[in-house]
Amino acid sequence: MRITYNQHTLLDTQILPSPFSQFESWFNDAKRDALTTSVEPNAMNLATSTRDGRPSSRMVLLKDYDEDGFVFFTNYESRKGRELSENPWAALNFWWGQRSVRVEGRAEKVDAAESDEYYNSRPRGSRIGAWTSPQSCALQGREELESLEREVEKRFEGVEEIPRPPFWGGFRVVPERIEFWQGRPSRLHDRIEFRRTEGGKRWKMARLAP
Numbered sequence: 534m535r536i537t538y539n540q541h542t543l544l545d546t547q548i549l550p551s552p553f554s555q556f557e558s559w560f561n562d563a564k565r566d567a568l569t570t571s572v573e574p575n576a577m578n579l580a581t582s583t584r585d586g587r588p589s590s591r592m593v594l595l596k597d598y599d600e601d602g603f604v605f606f607t608n609y610e611s612r613k614g615r616e617l618s619e620n621p622w623a624a625l626n627f628w629w630g631q632r633s634v635r636v637e638g639r640a641e642k643v644d645a646a647e648s649d650e651y652y653n654s655r656p657r658g659s660r661i662g663a664w665t666s667p668q669s670c671a672l673q674g675r676e677e678l679e680s681l682e683r684e685v686e687k688r689f690e691g692v693e694e695i696p697r698p699p700f701w702g703g704f705r706v707v708p709e710r711i712e713f714w715q716g717r718p719s720r721l722h723d724r725i726e727f728r729r730t731e732g733g734k735r736w737k738m739a740r741l742a743p
């Protein structure tokens with residue numbers, strides 16, 4: 534299980550000055566590599582926490598990103614949704630083999646138009662699924678879920694454009710800190726941290742010890 538980390542060295546002069554450009558560069562590499570594996574390069578671990586500081590984490594899919602932040606979609610009444618409404622601080626972690634990107638910041642709901650646009654781009658089955666699943670709640674069994682699905686299908690029979698459920702939409706994690714990690718021989722890995730400066734549009738970069 535001990536693999537040798539062998540990424541090319543990341544020289545200080547090669548790090549892009551914007552963490553978003555650096556993210557794009559690594560994300561493009563991961564998407565290219567994913568063509569030969571079954572891995573979803575846009576899968577990311579999302580950590581949230583309750584008001585009193587108990588953490589929880591799960592995987593979600595990155596659906597959009599730009600200089601405003603990293604967007605995923607979910608049920609706002611799910612455990613993660615409830616935790617984010619109590620405590621908006623969140624952390625993301627992408628894992629691409631010998632690379633990882635960690636993002637920390639506050640999560641805010643994306644505006645309704647943005648959620649509508651993404652919801653409307655999804656296949657009908659996924660739109661039905663969003664209405665069907667009381668995400669994170671206990672079910673009597675698989676049968677209950679399937680019967681809920683049948684009810685939703687009946688409700689929207691003949692309806693071409695199924696509307697977005699009010700309890701479903703996107704969150705945008707607005708980063709305060711983004712870290713790029715890559716594996717190097719002898720555990721002397723590269724760790725590049727970007728921290729948003731006070732009030733800021735600017736980022737302060739530092740190299741951290743591995």
Ligand SMILES: Cc1cc2nc3c(=O)[nH]c(=O)nc-3n(C[C@H](O)[C@H](O)[C@H](O)COP(=O)(O)O)c2cc1C
Pocket residue numbers: 573576589590591592593594595605606607608611612613614668669
């Ligand atoms: C690869 C992968 C991608 C997932 N993507 C999402 C997603 O984008 N949105 C979502 O709500 N759940 C997604 N899930 C399911 C979540 O991991 C989780 O089971 C669900 O959101 C309920 O989490 P919660 O009870 O902590 O709110 C994904 C799971 C995996 C393994």
